[in-house]
Amino acid sequence: MTAVVAIDMCTMFRAAIRQVLPHALLVVDHFPVVQLANRAVTEVRRRMTLTQRGRRGRGTDPEWRIRNRLPRSAVRMSGKHRCRPRSAPRS
Numbered sequence: 001m002t003a004v005v006a007i008d009m010c011t012m013f014r015a016a017i018r019q020v021l022p023h024a025l026l027v028v029d030h031f032p033v034v035q036l037a038n039r040a041v042t043e044v045r046r047r048m049t050l051t052q053r054g055r056r057g058r059g060t061d062p063e064w065r066i067r068n069r070l071p072r073s074a075v076r077m078s079g080k081h082r083c084r085p086r087s088a089p090r091s
Contacts, residue, residue, distance in 0.1 A: 005017050
């Protein structure tokens with residue numbers, strides 16, 4: 001039987017679990033992953049807005065209006081904001 005251990009993204013947790021349960025399957029809690037991705041996207045958004053507009057972003061800018069989509073649950077989104085599967089290209 002394989003143990004599954006959910007951990008934070010901290011490397012100290014990983015090292016400790018590896019010592020105690022060397023064959024355990026490690027999984028990361030989704031919250032820190034989404035938070036890290038959101039920070040990275042925000043940093044890119046800031047740089048691009050400054051480069052393209054020469055100023056800080058404003059709430060009326062298209063790139064800033066959509067800023068909360070990544071961390072928002074699909075259940076809390078309106079239908080038009082959810083990802084829809086695209087049909088496969090026809091050959």
